[in-house]
Amino acid sequence: MTTSQKTALITGANKGIGKETARGLAALGITVLIGARNAERGEAATEELRAGGADVRFVPLDVTDETSVQAAAQHIDATFGRLDILVNNAAISAGPQKPGETPAAAVRQVYETNVFGVIAVTHAMLPLLRRSAAARIVNMSSELGSLTHLADPGSPWSGYSSILLPYCTSKSALNAITVLYANELRAEGILVNAVSPGYCATDLNRHTGIRTAEEGAAVAVDLATAGEDGPTGAFLAEDGPIPW
Numbered sequence: 001m002t003t004s005q006k007t008a009l010i011t012g013a014n015k016g017i018g019k020e021t022a023r024g025l026a027a028l029g030i031t032v033l034i035g036a037r038n039a040e041r042g043e044a045a046t047e048e049l050r051a052g053g054a055d056v057r058f059v060p061l062d063v064t065d066e067t068s069v070q071a072a073a074q075h076i077d078a079t080f081g082r083l084d085i086l087v088n089n090a091a092i093s094a095g096p097q098k099p100g101e102t103p104a105a106a107v108r109q110v111y112e113t114n115v116f117g118v119i120a121v122t123h124a125m126l127p128l129l130r131r132s133a134a135a136r137i138v139n140m141s142s143e144l145g146s147l148t149h150l151a152d153p154g155s156p157w158s159g160y161s162s163i164l165l166p167y168c169t170s171k172s173a174l175n176a177i178t179v180l181y182a183n184e185l186r187a188e189g190i191l192v193n194a195v196s197p198g199y200c201a202t203d204l205n206r207h208t209g210i211r212t213a214e215e216g217a218a219v220a221v222d223l224a225t226a227g228e229d230g231p232t233g234a235f236l237a238e239d240g241p242i243p244w
């Protein structure tokens with residue numbers, strides 16, 4: 001491997017939008033690490049993506065398990081010495097349930113993956129990202145995390161937001177986290193953005209989405225490979241900024 005060869009880690013990359021983001025980055029010649037909590041599913045996705053000759057490798061990674069996160073960071077350090085791209089993609093949802101009927105335990109469970117998982121992985125990978133000449137962090141958010149949308153009862157998302165408190169607010173938190181990382185890392189040239197893939201048919205929504213996972217992955221691939229003049233601290237969909 002040459003020192004110019006880029007390496008990307010994608011969490012929850014064994015299926016859905018994460019897998020398609022992996023496919024897109026691998027197609028650009030980037031070495032892609034498939035982070036997956038289940039070895040069988042991770043290996044299967046890795047084999048599938050390797051089929052075209054891409055450099056795709058499985059890395060065991062449960063974002064809610066600090067031991068697993070540390071082991072992944074140590075493995076990447078020992079194998080590559082640095083990380084160029086981190087895509088925080090893994091997420092879960094809960095419900096549907098009205099906000100007033102949602103117990104704290106349901107919210108806590110979703111935050112373990114969607115919020116604390118992102119912080120744990122980013123914290124562990126940051127020393128490796130800092131060794132890259134042009135590190136990029138992409139946080140897979142959602143329009144359902146937009147406070148502007150949540151505050152608008154006429155928005156197209158209001159039907160979902162009224163029954164998905166854990167998921168929606170986890171993505172609002174993720175957006176805030178994105179801005180704070182971006183602010184801290186701007187001076188170091190590390191670009192950090194939140195993206196929304198749009199409503200894609202995946203297991204997360206029992207395939208009710210109207211876009212393909214591949215279409216959803218495109219914006220993540222774009223931001224993961226943005227040039228040094230690319231945005232940071234932004235919340236972006238394929239067709240431009242999303243209101244916070």
Ligand SMILES: NC(=O)c1ccc[n+]([C@@H]2O[C@H](COP(=O)([O-])OP(=O)(O)OC[C@H]3O[C@@H](n4cnc5c(N)ncnc54)[C@H](OP(=O)(O)O)[C@@H]3O)[C@@H](O)[C@H]2O)c1
Pocket residue numbers: 011012013014015016017018035036037038041061062063064088089090091092113117140141142143196197198199200201202203204205209213
């Ligand atoms: N689909 C949409 O319409 C849509 C819209 C907006 C935003 N998003 C966001 O896009 C991202 C991908 O979602 P998706 O639709 O592709 O969902 P998905 O098909 O359900 O995939 C989610 C991925 O996250 C993994 N995961 C869950 N918990 C994990 C953990 N603790 N550690 C590691 N991996 C874990 C899953 O692994 P397992 O296979 O082991 O469960 C799976 O690989 C998420 O951040 C989601 O919020 C999706």
